[in-house]
Amino acid sequence: MEVKNAIIGQSGGPTAAINATLAGVIEGCLSSACIDKIFGMRHGIEGVINKDILLLNDFFTDEYNRMLLKQTPASALGSCRVKLPDPSTDDAVYQTIFGFLKEKDIGYFFYIGGNDSMDTIDKLNRYAAAHSISFVRFIGVPKTIDNDLVGTDHTPGYGSAAKYIAASMAEIARDCAVYTVPAVTIVEIMGRDAGWLTASAALAESINGQGADFIYLPEIPFTADRLFADVERAFQTHPNVVIAVSEGLRLADGEYVGASGQNGAVDVFGHKYLAGTGKTLEAMIKNHFSCKVRTVEINILQRCAAHVLSSTDIEESIQTGRAAVQAGEQGESGVMVCMNRTEEYTVQYHTVPVSQIANQIKTVPTSFINKEGNNVTETCVSYLKPLIQGEQTILWENGLPKHFYF
Secondary structure, three states: OOOEEEEEEEOOOOOOOHHHHHHHHHHHHHOOOOEEEEEEEOOOHHHHHOOOEEEOHHHHOOHHHHHHHHOOOOOOOOOOOOOOOOOOOOOHHHHHHHHHHHHOOEEEEEEEEOHHHHHHHHHHHHHHHHOOOOOOEEEEEEOOOOOOOOOOOOOOOHHHHHHHHHHHHHHHHHHHOOOOOOEEEEEEEOOOOOOHHHHOOHHHHHHHOOOOOEEEOOOOOOOHHHHHHHHHHHHOOOOEEEEEEEOOOEOOOOOEOOHHHOOOOEOOOOOEOOOOHHHHHHHHHHHHHOOEEEEEEOOOHHHHOHHHOEHHHHHHHHHHHHHHHHHHHOOOOOEEEEEEEOOOOOEEEEEEEHHHOOOOOOOOOHHHEOOOOOOEOHHHHHHHHHHHOOEOOOOEEOOEEOOOOO
16 A cells, blocks of 8 residues: 555543543554654644644654653643534635645544544545545544544543542542531533533442432433422431532523523534533522532543543553554545444444534433433443443652653
8 A cells, every 4th residue: 555644633622531542543553554654733623724733753653652641631732623614615724724635645634532523524524525535534533521422332531531520429429428517519510412421420329339419411401399309308318418410401491500600602613611500509509498508610620630540441542543543544534433332341443434423412311311310320330330440550750640741
């Protein structure tokens, strides 16, 4: 096969495992007889548009740097939230992109990201097909702590985020349980449209014996009456109530529960910036019960807590990156690497056309949510447990985990 160069980008919200996937793609490229130079885009597709790239061979032929990269949180190459225009109506930016790819002799384009990043891969692949461009192959490499990409059993990055959330929830529950004064603690967890992250809070009680009393997901419409009834029932057995809630919790009409605390701003993909769900519930409970209430926002910690990585997640992230390179070598384009799990819990890698994945949401299934709509089922917990298994051997320096940086 003709030897070409490869380019890799990272896009969307970072995770604690996205750099492990980057390392996997780099390792796949380094061992490929089809790939010579390996370029990295600075800040996702913006790096191609602005001709801002790095030669990664210079950094990662060194195995030690690859080891550091695998344990480094966030996106080492930087990220972006850029929505490409419809390729059938506006081709100016595509001419810039493809002109640069041709100039650099790029034959393999790997984009690590979530739903919006798969939209980018889909548009680039459609433009190439419409203009009979065959010199470059586009491969989507999944990542997202939200675990909401269709076509794959789970996503790289989710297991480590779930591990951190479960560990934090166990610690919060232990802290809250020491007092006898009636109080409610609300833990707000990321999740715009799907409650996968919040569902992982259930692991705390399942494994450690103490966790959230109630878990509210965006898949179930929220009502104040159920909240008050749940808290009232919990108070009858213990004074300290802990609630895990998705930031994307919605009312029956689809409005976000925390809408009153939001400014209505949206990103380029039309997603509202979320905030305030926990505080909204806090005010409701305080007014109704006149008890102590506090809100804990885990916020970005759940996606950058690399000191508590899931070994299962990191190894799968690396293998996902390597599988992406294999897909490119085999001539595939316009696909995303996906995982199937076996009954004994191993995963098998395959590809799915990215057109079947982009702009869709995989929500928590009904079978994973209890009939009361205020917690998850044992089926859900059984799904979650394998994803958080194993601990990484972290490289430390002067008392802190050591990170890679350019």
